[in-house]
Amino acid sequence: MNVMMLLEMAAQGFPERVAFVNGKESLTYQQLFDAAGRAAIHLRNSDCEHVAMLDVSSLALPIALFASAWAGKPFVPINYRLTDTEVDALLQRIQPAMLVTDDTRIASLPDMAAAALLERDAFVGLSIKEGAAAENDWTMDPDEIAVLLFTSGTTGAPKAAVLRHRHLVSYMFSAAEFGAAAADDVALVTVPPYHIAGVISVISSVYAGRRVVQLPNFNARAWLELARREKVTTAFLVPTMLAQIVRELEGQSSADLPHLSALSYGGGKMPGPVIERAMQLFPHTEFTQAYGLTETSSTICVLLPEDHRAAIESDKSAVRRRLTSVGRALPGVELQIRDNEGKVLAPGERGEIYVRGEQVSGEYVGRGSTLDAQGWFPTRDAGEMDEEGFLFLEGRADDVIVRGAENMSPGEIEDVLVRHPSVAEAGVVGVPDEHWGEAVAAVVVLKPGTDATAEELQNWVKRHLRSSRVPQLVRFATALPYNETGKLLRRTIRLDLADKISVEV
């Protein structure tokens, strides 16, 4: 099995259909297939063992991804927001590597950063020029490595997650149907190539036969303009992007995107007010929430459009609450919630989320597999499931606050805080406390032009949750720290608060 066989099928099934569009440039499925073959010859003729990409989205992305699979050399996308020193440190872990990047980086990276450097347009150029086509001779060994992804990580140094061809192909089989896209389906892709969602969107779009319009640098206005101009029908966004779009549309009654039939989101916690407002602004759009991890080849859970509607329309709080859940497991994916001793917990009980399925890798370079003997992967995400299997995330397992004998989820308190009319963003963490072990602390960003005191916010939490949930410490800030997909960095907040508290003492 090889992800190349998916592109081979697409090139055969709809050769003339446009596959990827970036600005004025585009590739049909046949052109993409041929380009991957020519690039594969180039990769095979080099001494490199990995194909790294340090760049925003461009036509070079699908070519490099499939050419790597064809040549049998793992594809390693790298975060372009990292400094030269950080990039160099990652590249040293995958030598000898060929690096596809832009002119600026070629000039600024250290001489020995990669065995070979190729500028993006030069790489596309050598792939699309006329020349001998490659033989369809990619390996079909399901255990070959397709992609190495440095996990962005909310703690510690990046780990290189290993995704083998069998993981990615299994995911496609369980999540999508070959050739399911209609001829006029257009997907707008804004997630960066170094994120699992960016890698998967390339493969799943090819498998579905969609036309992909790439937007390399996201901003809300450019996204809305491109979506209108290209008559985009489907798109994926991380929560911060949707929040910016909602803000851009402030004062308007509708987003005016009649072609947009489906919008999916994931990668971090979606604030309730943002999704509720988005559903008003996009009245003809079906919303799907996806939850997944790099180590699980992306999505393992989806909150379907009908789940969104049922939640919005219900007067039962247990059903309404599902708007803040990440939905239920995909077919072929199993979930468990376990306590610290590994005991499987009942519905409604909080613990660590475990996942099992053919798309689950759970393997890192140098560490091997982290799956247990029965194939379960500990996600390090905390959560609970309700009676019907809807999964509620509570943040990272390390973020759970233990006050006295009580385990508390920071997410639950944040959800209440952001519903206060003056609060734009909230981050809740545990800080050391002599009496309780840990105390609840909140950092809050107020909406422009509004006012609220710490006491007012404490009373607000007390009114909506138990008194043990009330933050003993409330600090105001102008911004909160997030990683590039909008995941709140509670560890940074914790360290920051610990500094401040010790100074104040």
Next chain:
Amino acid sequence: MNQYKPGMRLRSAVCTTEVVVIAVPALNVVLSCGGAPLLGEGETASSGVALDTAAAQGTLLGKRYTNESGELELLCVKPGAGSLAADGIALVVKGAKPLPSSD
């Protein structure tokens, strides 16, 4: 030992069908298309084989074919006129689960 392995590519002896083996049962089976055994790499069709009209419903690109137990799964990577079978029993298209795209 089963002669088929996941990832193996097989082609029809009597039509244009090509499949990739996704999963195989532990016990040995004979896979066929259009009534004739599927060929592996380097194998050639014996002379005189022709499409059996009783096994000519055709294969569809991108569909996965499975047997009753579900242990066997083949992915059609090139369509053709023949239909797939294991030990003479026709395989069926694996049911699609229509989920909205999440990526």
